[in-house]
Amino acid sequence: MTSGRAIVLGDLGPWACAGMTGGRVYVRHNAFGIDAAAIQARLGEGAKVELKEIDSEGQLDIEDLLGHYAEELRATGQDEEAERMKSLAAGGGENFLMVVPHKVQADPSISTE
Numbered sequence: 210m211t212s213g214r215a216i217v218l219g220d221l222g223p224w225a226c227a228g229m230t231g232g233r234v235y236v237r238h239n240a241f242g243i244d245a246a247a248i249q250a251r252l253g254e255g256a257k258v259e260l261k262e263i264d265s266e267g268q269l270d271i272e273d274l275l276g277h278y279a280e281e282l283r284a285t286g287q288d289e290e291a292e293r294m295k296s297l298a299a300g301g302g303e304n305f306l307m308v309v310p311h312k313v314q315a316d317p318s319i320s321t322e
Contacts (some may be wrong), residue, residue: 210234216274216305218297220251226308227253234308235263235271237297245306257311263302271301 212231220243221236236248249260263271275298282291297304 214270214274216271221248223251224253224256225251226256226258229256229258229308229310231310233267233270235267235274235301235305236260236308237304238306239304248306248308252308258308259311261307261309263305263307267305267307268301271305272298274298 210226210229210232214233214235216235216237218237219241225248226234236243238244238248245260252258252260275294279291279294279298282288282294
């Protein structure tokens with residue numbers, strides 16, 4: 210992943226975020242037995258990423274992403290599930306963590322303009 214946003218509602222799976230250089234991945238936690246330690250354990254061994262709490266930009270992203278998902282659920286008659294997604298989004302900080310790449314400073318001796 211080099212940019213953009215993604216949201217994971219289930220298990221992140223093994224070797225997650227290996228090669229991630231940009232963007233944000235929002236991961237559901239404290240559900241299905243998945244806590245911060247479990248998410249950290251699923252990150253790829255060489256992944257240069259951090260697991261962080263949701264910030265204000267993250268909250269807006271989660272509301273936007275799950276809002277669109279809720280619309281699609283409603284369009285197929287899944288109103289109850291749509292409301293559950295809206296509720297998850299409203300409590301973004303309690304329901305999600307975010308994975309972001311480490312900020313890497315370019316070596317000025319080899320960078321070009």
